[in-house]
Amino acid sequence: MSTTADIHRTYLAILRRELVPALGCTEPIAVAYAAAEAARVLGTSPDHAEIWCSGNIIKNVMGVVVPNTGGLKGVDAAAIAGIIGGDSGLGMQVLETVTAARHAEIRRLLDARFCSTHLIEGEDNLFIIAKVFAGDQTAEVVIRGAHTNIVRVVRSGEVIVDDAGEDDVGESVDAPSPELNVRDILAFADTVALDQIADIISAQIEKNTRIAEEGLRGQYGVCVGRTLLKHCGSDFKTRAKARAAAGSDARMSGCALPVIINSGSGNQGIAVSLPVITYAEDMKVGREELYRALVLSNLIAIHQKTAIGKLSAFCGAVSAACGSGAAITYLSGGDYEEICNTITNTLANVGGIVCDGAKPSCAAKIASAVDAAIMAHHLSVEGKVFSGGEGLVTADVECTIANIGRMASEGMKSTDVEILRLMVGGAR
Template sequence: MSCEIDSTTVADRDEQYCSILNRELVCALGCTEPIAVAYAAAIARETLGSEPEHLELECSGNIIKNVKSVTVPNSGGMHGLEAAATLGAVGGNPENALEVLESVDDAARARTAELLADPAFADVSLAENVPNLYIRVKAQADDHTADIIISDHHTNVVWRALDDQKLSGSWDAPECAAAVADTARTQGSSLSLEGIIDFAEHGEITGARAALMRQMELNDAISREGLEHAWGAEVGRTLLASRPDDVADRARARAAAGSDARMSGCAMPVVIVCGSGNQGITTCLPVLEYAEKLGVTGDRLLRALALSDLVAIHVKSYIGELSAFCGAVCAACGAGAAITWMSGGTREQIGATVVNTLGNVGGIVCDGAKSSCAAKISASVDAAILGHSMAMAGKSFHAGEGIVQETIEETIASMGYVGRVGMKPTDVEILNIMIGKTQVDC
């Protein structure tokens, strides 16, 4: 692959890519779906001007799926939509966005438990014909009602009203759902593997340097926490105990350990990618581990991480924010591409790494945020490392084999179509099983 573009275009591209990284690489405390629910509830409380007497939650299936089994951070071990919303309404600070629960104290936790003891305090319902990421919180007190809608992105407040009087935003469910779908189909056009590699090798990354350094610092810290203490299913600790001297196993363990801690309510912030802390961890930790082995430091390490993040964003952009397609696969594609780049691989080998990864684990399903996410991260990173090894040996999957197409970009788009369209019915059935609507005969 090669590309010749003038200096003006290069400068514009570098600015755009840095802007994408700064938009994506933001801090979050805990799993982003319960945090987004807490954020909406905190805004509702602020709009209402008092503690709610009743909460009504309407959420898309993907939000329900991703909040059901994960521990709400800073909650003292609480789970579920009701806990996330109530804690956000009682003790959340909406100014902190995805770190809304950072300042929650014992009094807020006690008050949350007291309110949740009344099963009538919070009602939850499934919202249909809405975007995959959709949260609506109605908070009521003293005959007043605050109405908040978040859609498409975790902090994207599209509607804020008090007593049916609009304060900000505009909302029409069918039109907004269609707009989100159109965005998912076209979003990938702003990135290409060719442009990402050019940016990593020669681009001006100063504009994103602080965000990349923060990603390394925070995500490394939560990974070490996951290895040092018994969080979740201890996937990372189990991996590291079996083969501590193997770089591939260390890369899998470091990534999995961060998820072990995060999914179990660890109150340490992470830097997210594609709206996901697990994906932000997966793009980062394998790169750090291989960089240490390869002696990659300083500016080259930052460029490798930028490459990893941007490849993940590119692959995920065709799928959309939430789906039945496990986003760890997209993040692992980025990590594998960066490992190949740090190892001196050619552009063709970097592309082959991505194709090999997608051709292997492109069908991992997302059945919600929970402790097994760490294992899925491990499996995805393992596939990326295999894809890297194959590519460095001149081996790859070929066009016509499954969904692999003639070019890397066509392959990414095809896998995105599977995740966005093909797996949509799968998403519905996964949710039906999780909420008990479907009983599977044995």
């Protein structure tokens, strides 16, 4: 049995692994990272490139603008940007070094079909092979399971890395973590020394707030955040939804500001933090209480995603907003039972939102999920909770989380395949 000290070490390691900065939507960034690393390994300018990837990567790259490319979308654009201007040493911020002077060259290479994209079926949901060629020299980088998890590197037939497992730059490969449960997460949030998590959480507050403010100022996507504030008032719920949506508005449209991600997703990092930050501001909650609430929110979201997987047909905004709702209940003085009830009420409501790729409408899904989480909170503080036996809900919150995870990871596999088929041309 794990001791309290063991659990604390595990939870701190999970937070440090999962809450990392990323510039742009994480799937095109993973492609750019793999391509940039392949070019680095090659050691010379490639004359062409190939990207082979799983359906979930293609799905999440098709509709989102790749940052620092001058508004381009797609796997090829992400790979070319990584090759000609990226720095793989920056991990999920690989495209930070791509300047505006490179935009014309990226577009020229795109038009010249410098890069080709190929679908790999029957592989992990998060799987990328980047191959670059210069004459008779080649380099290949394989990523599996997590956005920067390089498992194989080959240069001109020589295997340099083989089955490396987790890397030290990005987030973890999904794996069941028996230590993650709501009761221990709550105990950890209550007792962790502030100086052990302050740097991670303060970065999440600063970066995610900044991109939300940019989203509310600018014209990004269909301006979900701005529209909510214009037409729906300025109460807490509207502002929480609007700020979270605005952060996604900006990210999905190529804003070159980094966010602190959660479970491999910037949108989830936004949804798990901004509603909590907004509530804390409204209630004039102190720094320590806010930090502890964000620890709870992040870990509740990660707990759900370990069962679901980083990429699936299940919209990750739901698990992230569920974490926010739990943290709002926590900040309002809710106990373990009330926090569990908020989680249950959220999942009972919006557990059916599908992920049909990263794109501007993610902002609207975030707003809907946050709305559901806040309603779940209000029901919980009134002593109301959906009962076990109603759909996937059980009397035990851990079983409910497990049910959602199984439905998302196993039950929705065929849904995922059909979504991809429709997205790439099965229906018009």
